[in-house]
Amino acid sequence: MGRLVMKFGGTSVANIDRIRNVARHVKREVDAGHDVAVVVSAMAGKTNELVDWCGDASPLHDAREYDAVVASGEQVTSGLLAIVLQGMGIQARSWQGWQIPIRTSDAHASARILEIDGSEITTRFKDRKEVAVIAGFQGINPQTNRITTLGRGGSDTSAVAIAAAIHADRCDIYTDVDGVYTTDPRVVPKARRLDKIAFEDMLELASLGAKVLQVRSVELGMVHNVPVFVRSSFDKPEDIDPHGTPPGTLICSEEEIMESHVVTGIAFSKDEAQISLRQIEDKPGVAAAIFGPLADANINVDMIVQNVSEDGKTTDLTFTVPASDYNRARDTITSSKGKIGYARLDSATDVSKVSVIGSGMRSHAGVAAKAFKALSERNINIRAITTSEIKFSVLIDAAYTELAVRTLHTLYGLDQA
Ligand code: ADP
Ligand code: ASP
Ligand code: MG
Numbered sequence: 001m002g003r004l005v006m007k008f009g010g011t012s013v014a015n016i017d018r019i020r021n022v023a024r025h026v027k028r029e030v031d032a033g034h035d036v037a038v039v040v041s042a043m044a045g046k047t048n049e050l051v052d053w054c055g056d057a058s059p060l061h062d063a064r065e066y067d068a069v070v071a072s073g074e075q076v077t078s079g080l081l082a083i084v085l086q087g088m089g090i091q092a093r094s095w096q097g098w099q100i101p102i103r104t105s106d107a108h109a110s111a112r113i114l115e116i117d118g119s120e121i122t123t124r125f126k127d128r129k130e131v132a133v134i135a136g137f138q139g140i141n142p143q144t145n146r147i148t149t150l151g152r153g154g155s156d157t158s159a160v161a162i163a164a165a166i167h168a169d170r171c172d173i174y175t176d177v178d179g180v181y182t183t184d185p186r187v188v189p190k191a192r193r194l195d196k197i198a199f200e201d202m203l204e205l206a207s208l209g210a211k212v213l214q215v216r217s218v219e220l221g222m223v224h225n226v227p228v229f230v231r232s233s234f235d236k237p238e239d240i241d242p243h244g245t246p247p248g249t250l251i252c253s254e255e256e257i258m259e260s261h262v263v264t265g266i267a268f269s270k271d272e273a274q275i276s277l278r279q280i281e282d283k284p285g286v287a288a289a290i291f292g293p294l295a296d297a298n299i300n301v302d303m304i305v306q307n308v309s310e311d312g313k314t315t316d317l318t319f320t321v322p323a324s325d326y327n328r329a330r331d332t333i334t335s336s337k338g339k340i341g342y343a344r345l346d347s348a349t350d351v352s353k354v355s356v357i358g359s360g361m362r363s364h365a366g367v368a369a370k371a372f373k374a375l376s377e378r379n380i381n382i383r384a385i386t387t388s389e390i391k392f393s394v395l396i397d398a399a400y401t402e403l404a405v406r407t408l409h410t411l412y413g414l415d416q417a
Helices: 016-031 046-057 063-070 072-087 119-128 155-165 199-207 215-224 286-296 323-335 359-363 367-377 398-411
Strands: 003-008 035-040 092-095 102-104 113-116 131-135 138-141 146-149 170-175 196-198 228-232 249-252 265-280 304-308 315-322 344-357 384-388 391-397
Touching (some): 035 072, 035 119, 046 072, 063 072, 072 131, 113 155, 155 170, 155 215, 199 249, 199 265, 199 344, 215 228, 265 323, 265 398, 286 315, 286 323, 315 323, 315 384, 323 344, 344 367, 344 398, 367 384, 367 398
Parallel strands (some): 003 035, 035 131, 102 138, 170 228
Antiparallel strands (some): 102 113, 228 249, 265 344, 304 315, 344 391, 384 391
């Protein structure tokens, strides 16, 4: 007998039929004797709809009210799953974030979990074998008593945090693919499923665009040493042996991984915007004049490239920001134009970032150089580059994203045999 957290994403609870399917997965684990806490997302598309409604109601809305609205999707699915489980004769109770409580910071729309009191849930495991059905994505700020949400994709983080709080043996993330692949299998059909991936590599994949897990959930798994297993909710519940190993990907510490490749996977993100400032005077203090105001405006700058301007005397500075911050970034720079002193501002929003990830890069030289050559042979122009110990990223025209990902996937020997 063990203790499990089972998390089901939006497509897995998209309608009542899918919720019944989830209930059968839960029943399988309950019948096998496990204590089970389930974390659910909102029905597929629901959170997008709620976000859009807030925007329609007022483009500049109060983040506390945004959270009050968008947290509602998970309230519905947690209640519905509890109803279906009860109908199958399984003891079950739904829980919203504030009821547990899941205490978070007050950063509305991107709150961080501070503390979870799992005692009531575990007491109920012992006393009456009751399944806890928990609304993902939401919590409560203890100072203000207001509902918060954890950022898009945040139910993954709810699940791993709950697993840590109740000392679960494993956190199963059920989704619409049967594991973590070398790249998004919807874009590259030749992508290969990984049996295991190290937390470090998964962290990079997630932060560089692979949305299969929210970044924060991987961080929490790493810090609290929670084995996280990504698997499909589309496998028939009755066909799965609860004591066997189903298809999926285990996210675990580096030491547990036997075979290591130099490159683990490729991620991409179309959520990028590029800003280039032309003909800046090359003198101390200029970078501070540009990036200081952006930091003050809470805008995350990612890639930065500096090169000599056409005139050979001044310098050009290119950087990227998340597409959603593009307008604010442009306004921030324009209002500091006097201080920075640039001749022209060029920008592009039809760009994407393609990243190659692998902890094996630590001990191998020339991994990135191979990519630059392969991309140039495909006539793909690189606008900016960043590198770190275990990854490198290139900024390219968005139209070439799929071609670049496929090219690199083949180049690093990741294609399925
Ligand atoms: P859920 O609603 O279950 O949380 P998401 O849509 O958030 O599911 O995440 C699953 C999706 O992540 C998959 O459908 C897939 O298209 C995408 N994805 C991107 N990169 C990867 C990858 N490397 N491995 C697996 N899935 C990936
Ligand atoms: N429903 C939320 C979202 O779509 C949280 C999640 O599904 O993880 O972002
Ligand atoms: Mg998700």
